[in-house]
Each structure stands twice: as structure tokens, then as C-alpha cells.
Amino acid sequence: MKTVHSVAELREAVGQGRRNGASIGFVPTMGNLHMGHISLIERARQQCGFVVASIFVNPLQFGPNEDLATYPRTLAADQEKLEQAGCDLLFAPSVEEMYPDGMTLQTVVSVPAVSEGLCGASRPGHFDGVSTVVSKLFNMVQPDVAVFGQKDYQQLAVIRTMVRDLNIPVQIIGQPTARAEDGLALSSRNGYLTEQERTTAPAIYRTLQRLGQAIEAGREDHQTLVDQGLSELQAAGLRPDYLEIRDADTLGEPRASSDRLLIVVAAYLGKTRLLDNLVIERRPS
């Protein structure tokens, strides 16, 4: 696997892949790779002859009091994992390469509606940072297919909307969440957890499953379920940011006609903010 750091080298290497007749698959990441990331690479590999990953900790999507400075940067280990997973090319640009005129003068891509609420409410400006960097990366790589994780469900919805609204010629694939044996969604930020916090963290998925089972059994009293779920999380030692039940396709409030519901949660364990979600097929009434 080749690693490049500049847009010019990236274009040259992707162009070579394309000239060899391969379709281009792309997996954007912030690095510190785990098996969740690797499942995205493998998904891209299934469909494309040439697979590109990027590692870029994007300052534009971090709030002023967030963990930009401490976010784990583990390039050498990541390169090894990507190589083993069959990735062809890694793009690992500097901040200067991505934002040569600085970030204040950067044109911003902003996706309305779907980026508001949930993480958009707790992290103002976050999704503008994500949609801006992902549209830049799409223009740099020009992939046929891009794979994102369903763990970051709202992010995936924002990207799908952006691609549709801006007519970007890329197929977006959502890959199911890879989990540890105890159900905790794999996440780079799990590395921040103390041993004690790590034993508490699976309560998030347990709560999602319990709510999911209740909905599958026909419960429609969503607010009661959410209140119980919040209490469960708190009792386990988590500090919920939000726990909500939404329409899984629009991310709006569920309607009588919603046939897929999203149970979505963000919760703090100490200083670490963890995300997870579950999609439930609703029983026809």
C-alpha cells in the first residue's frame, strides 16, 4: 500500500488505478483504526478494484472545547492495518494541505434539516465541518463508491443528503456497526475509557436493545420508553446527552407511517462522549 500526503500525489495514484480499469472505493476516517474501520475497507474491497482510505483529523468539525488536540494519532499502526486489509492507497494530508488558506476563508458546505438536532444540537458547526471536508475529499479522490459506518447514523444521513442535493456522482454505502463481544460499538474514543468506565459502557447497547424489543413488541409510548432508557443509563453511571426515537429514514419525529424507527443515543462516560443507535422495523399496526 502506498501512502501519499499531497492532493497532487493522490490524484496521480488514483488516476493510475482508474487507467487500469478499476472502480474506485473510498473510506474516509480520522485514523486510530479498529475493526469497525477495517469492515468499511473490506466492504469497499468487495465492490471496487482500487480502495483508497484517508486519515485526517479534521479541525473544522471539532468544537473549541472538544478533543482535537488529544485525538489519538497512530499513523504507523494504521498503515499496517490498512495494508493487511487490502487497501491500495492511503491519503494522509496535513491541515495545511486540506486548508491552504486557513479555515476561516474556507467555503463551507452546509446540509440543512438533517444536520440539526441530535449531535447537531450538541456540537454546533460539527456537521458543517464534516460535510465540507467530505465534499473536498470526494472532489480530491473522485470515488465511484464511498463507505461510511452506521454507528455515526446522523453523519451518514447528512452525507447521503449532501450527495443527493449536490448531485455528487458517488454511491454511498452504510456499513453496520462493528461491536465488541459485550455489545459496545467499536470507536476510537473507547480508548479514552478507564478500566472501570469500559465495564460500564455496554449499558448503552443494553438500553438500546431493551427499547428495541419493547418497540418490536408493539409499544408506542415512546416518551415513556425514552424516560426509562434515560434512567437506566443514569443508573449505570452514564450521563446521557440525548436518547431519542426518530424516523430512521428522515431523522424527523416518527409518524404513523414510519416503518423503520431509529433509537439513537449519545452519552458521556466521564469525559468521553459515546454514540450508538439501533434501527427497528416497526410492526404494521
Ligand SMILES: Nc1ncnc2c1ncn2[C@@H]1O[C@H](COP(=O)(O)OP(=O)(O)OP(=O)(O)O)[C@@H](O)[C@H]1O
Ligand atoms: N464500530 C464501527 N462500525 C462500523 N463503522 C464504524 C465504527 N466506528 C466508526 N465507524 C466508521 O468509520 C468511519 C470513520 O470514523 P472515525 O474515524 O471517526 O472512527 P470512530 O471510531 O467513530 O471515531 P470516534 O471515536 O472519534 O467517533 C466513519 O464512517 C464511522 O462511522
Ligand SMILES: CC(C)(CO)[C@@H](O)C(=O)[O-]
Ligand atoms: C467522515 C469523517 C472522516 C470526516 O472527517 C469523520 O467525521 C469520521 O471519521 O467519521
Ligand code: BAL
Ligand atoms: N466519527 C465522528 C467524528 C467526530 O466525532 O468528529
